[in-house]
Amino acid sequence: MSRIISLRKAILSGSKNASSVVKESLEKVSKDSNLNCWINIYGKEALEKASEIDEKIKKGEDPGRLCGIPVAVKDNMLVRGMKTTNASRMLNEYISPYTATAVEKMQAAGAIIIGKTNMDEFAMGSSGETSAFGATRNPIDTARSPGGSSSGSAACVSADHVPAALGSDTGGSIRQPAAFCGIVGMKPTYGIVSRYGISPFSSSLDQVGPIASTVLDAAIILEIIAGYDRRDSTSIKKEVPGYAETINDSIQGVKIGIPAEYMQDGTDPPVRDSVLAASELLEKMGAKIKEVSLPLTKYAVSVYYIIAPAEASANLARLDGIRYGLSADSGKDFISDVTASRTEAFGIEVKRRIMLGTYVLSSGYYEDYYIKAQKARTLIKNEFMEVFKDVDLIFAPTSPTTAFKLGEKTGDILKMYLSDVFTISANLAGIPALNLPVGRDSKNLPVGAQFMGNYLSEKLIFRTAHALEKELSSSEKQ
Amino acid sequence: MDKNTIEKIMNLARIELADDEKKEIPSQMKKIIDYIDNLNSLDTSGAGQGEAVFLKEMILQPDKEEIFPDIETLTSNSPSFSEGFFKVKKVL
Numbered sequence: 133m134s135r136i137i138s139l140r141k142a143i144l145s146g147s148k149n150a151s152s153v154v155k156e157s158l159e160k161v162s163k164d165s166n167l168n169c170w171i172n173i174y175g176k177e178a179l180e181k182a183s184e185i186d187e188k189i190k191k192g193e194d195p196g197r198l199c200g201i202p203v204a205v206k207d208n209m210l211v212r213g214m215k216t217t218n219a220s221r222m223l224n225e226y227i228s229p230y231t232a233t234a235v236e237k238m239q240a241a242g243a244i245i246i247g248k249t250n251m252d253e254f255a256m257g258s259s260g261e262t263s264a265f266g267a268t269r270n271p272i273d274t275a276r277s278p279g280g281s282s283s284g285s286a287a288c289v290s291a292d293h294v295p296a297a298l299g300s301d302t303g304g305s306i307r308q309p310a311a312f313c314g315i316v317g318m319k320p321t322y323g324i325v326s327r328y329g330i331s332p333f334s335s336s337l338d339q340v341g342p343i344a345s346t347v348l349d350a351a352i353i354l355e356i357i358a359g360y361d362r363r364d365s366t367s368i369k370k371e372v373p374g375y376a377e378t379i380n381d382s383i384q385g386v387k388i389g390i391p392a393e394y395m396q397d398g399t400d401p402p403v404r405d406s407v408l409a410a411s412e413l414l415e416k417m418g419a420k421i422k423e424v425s426l427p428l429t430k431y432a433v434s435v436y437y438i439i440a441p442a443e444a445s446a447n448l449a450r451l452d453g454i455r456y457g458l459s460a461d462s463g464k465d466f467i468s469d470v471t472a473s474r475t476e477a478f479g480i481e482v483k484r485r486i487m488l489g490t491y492v493l494s495s496g497y498y499e500d501y502y503i504k505a506q507k508a509r510t511l512i513k514n515e516f517m518e519v520f521k522d523v524d525l526i527f528a529p530t531s532p533t534t535a536f537k538l539g540e541k542t543g544d545i546l547k548m549y550l551s552d553v554f555t556i557s558a559n560l561a562g563i564p565a566l567n568l569p570v571g572r573d574s575k576n577l578p579v580g581a582q583f584m585g586n587y588l589s590e591k592l593i594f595r596t597a598h599a600l601e602k603e604l605s606s607s608e609k610q
Numbered sequence: 611m612d613k614n615t616i617e618k619i620m621n622l623a624r625i626e627l628a629d630d631e632k633k634e635i636p637s638q639m640k641k642i643i644d645y646i647d648n649l650n651s652l653d654t655s656g657a658g659q660g661e662a663v664f665l666k667e668m669i670l671q672p673d674k675e676e677i678f679p680d681i682e683t684l685t686s687n688s689p690s691f692s693e694g695f696f697k698v699k700k701v702l
Contacts, residue, residue, distance in 0.1 A: 230680060428652075474623075483635065484638060491643075503660045504654060
């Protein structure tokens with residue numbers, strides 16, 4: 133049930149070595165170049181690190197919990213000496229001067245970074261198609277989107293280039309691509325993973341998390357990357373519990389709510405059917421299932437598309453082509469140079485969101501939009517807190533559809549935004565949520581369902597998702 | 611979303627739109643704004659002032675100088691760093 137544990141065992145026992153594992157991973161990456169899931173590959177550096185790990189093992193030194201495990205990092209996370217492009221022309225040549233805390237922790241545990249993965253430009257997108265480096269393709273059906281914005285991190289795990297990757301989730305950017313690619317993706321409680329070294333998109337929503345092929349692997353990665361970091365002022369000062377150690381415990385008596393609003397006409401029937409079938413399995417394992425209601429879900433997209441662009445317009449104001457980034461010469465004055473640089477460097481989705489954010493924050497509209505959305509956000513959070521008085525977890529579809537075709541939604545931006553309807557609320561409330569593949573539709577495309585829990589309930593989420601994963605895999609075998 | 615509003619936002623955002631974007635973006639923004647106006651039907655009177663929703667406290671750092679470990683890479687990303695300064699055109 134764990135790719136990471138079995139690879140680590142093989143490396144430590146000598147049946148494989150880190151160098152051969154990394155080499156194998158690089159071969160898969162180069163064979164699958166049509167998927168376009170990587171922006172920059174660091175093969176030479178990865179092989180050097182692998183031989184350092186092999187040396188450590190030979191000398192009997194502790195090589196770390198992720199020794200020799202090849203991993204991928206979304207290209208909005210800094211890794212010192214590597215490029216961090218954010219899939220934008222703006223940062224095409226940007227070299228990271230330091231390493232993000234989450235990545236540093238992975239490296240300290242012995243993980244080997246193969247490269248940086250493709251994504252929607254500055255994480256703004258739900259399909260991977262806004263990348264300046266071209267769309268990522270879904271390994272399950274290459275005519276389809278792998279989801280977004282962590283498109284490359286999900287696609288490369290699904291294609292088995294690496295057993296795990298780091299993604300970031302602002303409105304579903306880990307969970308929705310994990311759902312489309314048939315793998316596990318976890319957005320933790322806001323504040324448990326440091327955002328230091330992550331390019332900020334919407335700072336009150338952004339959260340880093342693991343993408344992996346199994347629940348146990350996601351739990352292992354989260355255990356490694358979580359923890360207080362004084363360099364992130366929103367970091368929570370709490371000890372990280374052992375998510376993996378209790379993952380096999382029983383889920384007898386766990387109360388799980390299915391929100392009616394996620395199971396209505398807007399959700400494709402095969403998605404609903406798979407989620408219902410999975411909930412029956414949970415019940416069979418001793419969980420108590422009941423229907424709950426989250427009526428404010430219908431406002432989530434509106435709240436998100438005010439708050440996220442507002443914060444993005446402020447965060448991306450630093451990209452002026454002076455201290456870093458693409459610099460254009462307008463032939464005129466200083467301000468015209470800044471405008472020319474931004475105009476040339478940003479793609480249309482980034483421009484649209486910066487302009488939307490600027491609009492909702494501008495004089496005369498701030499109260500009506502931004503403040504109203506912040507108040508609505510409080511109500512959405514309160515609604516979750518009420519439901520969590522009654523149930524321990526919420527179980528619901530991650531996305532109303534399975535993976536859509538590339539190009540299918542690019543012409544209708546509102547339709548694209550509405551595809552995030554089920555993932556956004558967890559970000560607005562700051563609560564943890566994990567995507568688990570729970571079935572396939574008639575086209576054999578994976579259906580993802582998410583467990584959402586109260587603040588810091590990751591342990592319970594991992595345990596319940598792991599139990600369901602095991603049950604699903606054994607019923608598949610029968 | 612009239613032409614003046616778009617011009618004003620473009621100026622505030624320091625973004626110019628190409629001719630095709632000028633046709634596309636305003637109508638898309640209008641569509642999005644029409645949609646998010648559904649919030650008007652939500653009574654938010656019991657929601658406080660819209661302060662940070664889940665952060666109990668913001669942890670502030672002492673205002674202490676720290677030496678950044680890799681100033682060379684940091685400044686090498688600038689197209690116009692020289693002699694310890696970022697060079698820009700005359701502002702005034």
